[in-house]
Amino acid sequence: MDAPEEPLPPVIYTMENKPIVTCAGDQNLFTSIYPTLSQQLPREPMEWRRSYGRAPKMIHLESNFVQFKEELLPKEGNKALLTFPFLHIYWTECCDTEVYKATVKDDLTKWQNVLKAYSSVDWLIVVVENDAKKKNKTNILPRASIVDKIRNDFCNKQSDRCVVLSDPLKDSSRTQESWNAFLTKLRTLLLMSFTKNLGKFEDDMRTLREKRTEPGWSFCEYFMVQVSVPPGALDCWVFLSCLEVLQRIEGCCDRAQIDSNIAHTVGLWSYATEKLKSLGYLCGLVSEKGPNSEDLNRTVDLLAGLGAERPETANTAQSPYKKLKEALSSVEAFEKHYLDLSHATIEMFTSIGRIRSAKLVGKDLAEFYMRKKSPQKAEMYLQGALKNYLAEGWALPITHTRKQLAECQKRLGQIENYLQTSSLLASDQHLTTDEREYFCREILSFASQQTDSPGHRVALPMHSFAQLRDLRFTPANAVVHVGGVLSVEITVCSQMPVPIHVEQIAIHVHFSIEKNSYRKTAEWLTKHKTANGVVNFPAEASPFPTSQSSLPALELYEMFERSPSDNSLNTTGIICKNVHMLLRRQESSTSLEASSGLALEDGAHVLRCAGVTLQPGPNTIVFRTQAREPGTYTLRQLCASLGPVWFVLPHIYPLVQYDVYSQEPQLLVEPLADSLLAGIPQKVKFTVTTGHYTVKNGDSLQLSNVDAMLILCPEENRAVIYSNTREKVSDALLRVQSSDKVTSISLPAAPTYHLIEFELEVLSLPSAPAAGGESTLLGVTEPHGKHKDTQKTGHCMATTDHKVSIDCPWSIYSTVIALTFSVPFRTTHSLLSSGTRKYVQVCVQNLSELDFQLSDSRLVDTHDSTDLRLIPLNTESEQCIHSRQAVFFVWELKWTQEPPPSLHCRFSTGFSPASEEQLSVSLKPYTYEFQVENFFTLYNVRAEISPPPGTEHCRTGSLCSLDVSITRLSDLLEVDKDEALMESDEYFSTKLMYEVVDNSSNWAVCGKSSGVISMPVTAQATHRVHMEVMPLFAGYLPLPDVRLFKYLPHHSAQSSQLDADSWIENDSLSVDKHVDDQLDSGSVKSRGSVHSAASSEHKGLPMPRLRALPPGQAFNSSAGTQVLVIPSKDDHVLEVSVT
Template sequence: MMNEAKPIVTCQGSPILFSTLHSNIAQGLPKEPCEWRRSYGRAPRSVYLEASFVPYDPDILPDEDEKTLVSRPYFHIYWIDCDVEAYKQTVRDDIIEWLSALKTRNIPDWLIVVVTSDESRVKAKLLPRASVFDKVKSDFCSKSPERCIALTEPNKLDSKSSESWSQFFQRLRTLLLQAFNRHLNKYEETMRSKREKRNEQGWNYFSYFVFQEELAFMLEMLGLKEDALIQYDELDAMFDQFVENFANGDTVKWLTPLGKPCTSWEGVSLAKSLDHELRDAVKQNNASLLEFRNYLLSRQAALLFQMDRAWEVAMRTLDYLYNTAVEMKALEVEAPDGALCCWAFLSCLEVLYACNKHNTSQLDDKFALYTANLWDYAHKKLRELGHLCSLMPGLTPTSAQLSLVVDLVAGMGHSEESLSLPTLQKPADKLRESLSSPESFKRHYLDMCEQAMGTYKYIGRFRSARMIGLELADFYMKIKEAPKAENFLLDSIKMYQQEGWHYLADGTMVKLADCQRLLDNRGNFLKTACHIACSTELSVSDRGRYFEETMETLKQISDKSNDHIEMRASQTVFIENIAFDHVSVSLNDHLTATIDLCSNFPQPLTFDIVQISIKKCTESEALEFIQQQQKQQQQPHLTKHKRQPSGTHIVFDKIANFQPVTQQLPSQINFQTTIEQNNKRLIACRIECDSAHQLLKRTDSATFNTVPTTICRDDYSTCLTQSLVTLQPGHNSLTFSIQVREKGVFHLGQMCLSIKSLDLLKPLTSIHACFKVVSIVPEFILRPKDTDNFLSGIEQEGILICKLGSYSLMEKSSISFSTTPFFSISSQNGGKEVLMDASGPHSVQEIPVLV
């Protein structure tokens, strides 16, 4: 495999010596990093050098013009372990021959290592003559002393040996980097020269591809995975540019083989980091467009996996799938219907299996996001194949479609290598099984959808999950599993309502009604049909049809049961205005309330009874009312209770972990499209929103308030009521009257519009429509009948004026008086009790009395 290749270093001299030191050298060389400073001002890199040490052979020495980087020897070492006499007799001549062979090939990258011992140093001191190391430096390294180094007692473990090893490794790393720089600089110069000739006749992209890929191999060997990846990215971008130019009429000869009809649509294989067979096809310009794209992605993925960036493989795969499909159209490659879908599906699964295998970290949001997108894309391609081959529910395949399935299966290939886990099927086997029968297709399609939905929900992408849920709802409807479809439809409607997309919510309501019709759930169907009939987003024909169905269903329910169905009236009726004739009334007086409301029913509708519950306020609510009343006295125009803010009729159902947009979005967005063309060919297209600054502005960070999802019928023992109320479509005005029989502060709680067994409930507490009931106490006034004043000491006639205030006398009553001494009041016949006639509130009676 490519990531196991290492730069080659040849070894000449004492084979026994090197065999004893080989393991130490191979392990010690990459232990410490070294800084590699490259040319052209590129940032230095810290690399850990490794090498493959092989015996020296003159036949493997490369020529100066050889344009390879991976397989060539980069460095050459001569090992010496002998005394001065042996050096003079044989070793010196062998070194001369060795250096001569290197110079013949213009190879300046070599090093002579002299292994010495402490005994030889002692002898050199006793006998004053030059050592082997001195001889070598004098004979061969007088101008390049860095090309010779002594290694002292390499097999010992003392400090002197360790220091000698350290100096050796430091020297070897430095010289290796110099050798790499020399070769790479020359190679990159040649590569740039080739790239500059790309517009000349006879230039071949695939020959250049192999040439630059050699550089990527070299950088990968040195551990510079990021730099190697850049090489493939540059080749990818260059190919994209050539295809774009071809689409605009600039044809090149080397692109012609890529336009041949597609006969194989195997997905990308990530089982090996380097597919030699596929690379040979690319090298010989025999690869198809899909094969070339598969090879390029496999190499990019191999490098990213080595850098522990599995999430980026998933991210790049989507672009790879989209771009390749566009390139197939641009190059006018003929392929059977469904071939690209098969290729995309197989590639998605292979990448997903590979990403899961190489993802060493926990499932983070970034990894989950891109893998979720791949699961989503794969399930869409499987759905396309299902429609194409009539495997979706309700479809029957024809003979032509059965023949197409056979052709598609044949083009998937029979690759035995895959990264599928033992418990998982290989992508090709999974697709073959999916296309084998409707039952297998159903099982695999539902698995793919659930996998995509689950991953989207994990990262909080509930919108994407709900979109897949809509597809599943349609699928379950076709296979007659309406209960499962209903749950997915309800989830989508809740999401649309939360975000203010009423057009989408009401459109999904139509699907929900069809689902509930199959379930024969008349109660739920009645609510849904009523909602659709009152929708302002749907067509008049749809609303009228569902209004008729609402009335028919209501009649059927009323005939079979006396139970009442309660439903929120948020969509059917809007309160526009509530006004009282007086904000403060006396006990036992009549209060009149005028309510302006808008009916969204498409036709006139007569309700059996309309009621509005009246609730007594608490002390805090009463205090708030008094403050509002004082403001209203200062500003009379505030005595009317205006319509609630827009959007309060929306039912906000709480969805776990869902953060909805708090601002109300419009049902439609105005936008402009711009299309750029060159020579009647599309170059770019753009969509611009005129109100993007408003739609995308930062929303309020306040807590998102939700309205309860359920509503219960209030206590209507005290209420405003009217019978047989006909509401016309649009504006209506209703007047209610009630005699108040309890003092205090009251507010309107809920409106109930009843027709047969359906109760439409409308909460009114948010409107704060309040009124105050005060009590006027009875008042008695005594005055003389004929004079201005009473005289003390004599009996006189008087008039007793009785003002009942807020109270009433239901029948004839007597009044007795408790007076001060020497003062009494009696009836005209002398009785101590005075009789009063029955009368109502605020009545006044004048009774003759004796005082």
């Protein structure tokens, strides 16, 4: 016998709609009590005894407390229960008789009057007692006095309507007892009011229903009261109403009008279809087995409730009444009417462009077919609806439709499509965890089954199973040599709700050998590959792909074609390697959820990782591979296998590649500084890249020695061996052996694809420059070197190249390297005069970035003349010359006999870097040779300006006298013997031309500004010239310049060396004036000269030439002299020249 059943516990109901309770009086008091009240009220269940013998229920009573307002009280005839206030409470904590009489009593009276006006008798007064307030009052009555007054004034016959709540915010036994009593009273009054008002509402509803046979009875009024009509009755009424309206429209409008107003009537067709579907489900007409006895009884009740058909439609064959009665009479009739209505509604929605509504009706049809066990008919409608939702991005409808489609595909036996849909649903965040786990188990269940054909695979898209987030290469630049190990670390985010054990995760790699391998050298790869090694993949913005994103990504590659003869570029372009995937025909009827025919690439290059468990969320997987063949490897596909189920990412985008190279051994020699400086030891770094060559013990570099360059090897010099990732492996002592012709550097043993680095010092040796001619170079060029920019204008350093031939052990050919050394100094010289005293100034400029220390600066005559002495004025033995600065040296020239026509000098100075480091070798001095010619002073020129007679100072606009005296300082010298020298009976003379110019435009020369004189070649011979000048400005004005030229006859042999750019007029004879480059030819002209007036008259005639005297032969003793010029008295505008 079965054990006796235990009694079931009572069912306790909760309230869906809380009854309204109003609160009047002290609102601050109620606000402080409300949190405790709202928690305590529903804590204890109450028994609700209902009318008409209905079984009692245990309920948790809850309330919606609102502030009392007169507008909330129901008016006459209002039968709404949800907005009806069932109880009214007045709150007060008054404990003072005077306050009660003054305010509280009046407020209570007004409150009571308002309730009486609306016939509301359900009320309660709550008096809150607070001990803290009592202590502050000295004249209060016993505690019951206020409560007694309220009961006497307002609760004569209902004393229970006034309750006391003692210290509600305290935690004490007295407070708890007070709360329990108050809550019991509140629950009792609230339940009594609710039961009373609900009973009155039901009585009114019954009374109204019993009057349905009386004339003028309104169903609408009754319907607003009795919303609980029998199931299906409302659907019948809506169906009949819709069809009647449509029938009336068809009766009064022609077909053209109906078709043009489909947008306004299609809603009625859709509503009628929806209600007919609801009736079919309710009456069991859609189930596979047909209606049962309960469904038939319900159908009979609905048909009986329809009553008799109205007389005006009784004779109509297709009246709405007959259609409904026929549709509910049998399964076949219902299917016919429902399909007709559905198809008509879909056509109407489609014709007006409301595709979404048409698909929604199609989903109802699909659900109907699924209930009728016809999934093959339902699939088309579900696929159409899903396609529309995917295109428009409706997430929740997509999820719901996919669930229906998965059930349809499962019944049809479409395993691959079902698995794909299940994977999408398992990763759908809009489903519950239980639903997601169910679909995940469906996939795992199929994966664990043994298929008939072991080689059969089901390929599914990867995006629903997992998403590739990022990829990281080690080494970071994704470049590895042949035989090296490359690690690929990927981060995959699993979309499944449970851990998934994957048999294998594989990356299919496409191998390609670049046609133009010259671009894929190790150096090129190292410079052009990214260094961080991380590739981030874009996250999918939505779980539903659009039609555009379903296409594979472009795989574009650069293409270069070069000529095989001279390696010149012929053509260049871009190649798309997956064009066959992009240009496929797109089937318009293909389902978005159907498998896209994912193709698994089979090749020899696959990266695998077996036995991986993917946890929900991010997972890190590491692949390792050893490169065997040089080329470019492109990661094409990512696959994860679960038995016969393969999840495939068909195209990894953006493009991810790694390169494997086979490198030839290389030698690189580069200076450590930006440029090598000649004359001081400089460090040079040697880098040997072993490539595929293994450096053995005994291998060495053989450097051919250059005469003008030394190779220095400091003691304890070491070579460091690095891996190709620049990680230090080891170091070894570097051995360097030198002979007269060869320097041998022994290399330490190193494996393939490593680096050997060491440093040596080189020194470009200076030597004296060739005699004669000016030179700023440090030394003479050796046979292997070549000078560049010997005396370049500006501030660029001169350079010297040294070529060194190096024999390497891995090659039968020599490697030639060129080292360029820059001369750090630039030197210039100038001749200075003071009367007959002569000085030579040498300027040394430091053009480098280093500071140097100069020492033992000397200037010597290379001809060793005994009559000439060079006296230094700068006697310091050491000078510091900073970067980009200059140092000046000055010597005075003194001679005892006739000075030579030219002076050959050599300037030399020792130099060393200003740093405190001790040099390992002694440095040769820096030398500079130059030549000075015609430096002896032959003429002294003196000018003097006198004011007009009778005045003390010169005035602007007044003519002043200019007296110029030219004095010969020596007798006939060797430098005077030229074609300008003329011999007479008594003396020798030479022709000179003088010219007065004022480049500052302070003076206007009146009359002739130039002339030719015959100057005796005798000491103290003087020639004076007088002319007039006019000052143009006031102030201290410098004197005009007086220039001297040699006046050469036209048959001069030196005419080829003279400048013919300047012309001068002298006594109406146009003379071609030749001026040396050191003189500004334009300044020879004066304001009063007319240069071109007579040039055409003498064109073609032989004309005399002019040659400027060298700077040392003419001395202007008036240079720097200024004359005071005062302004004239009648000037209105005063212009003052300040110099």
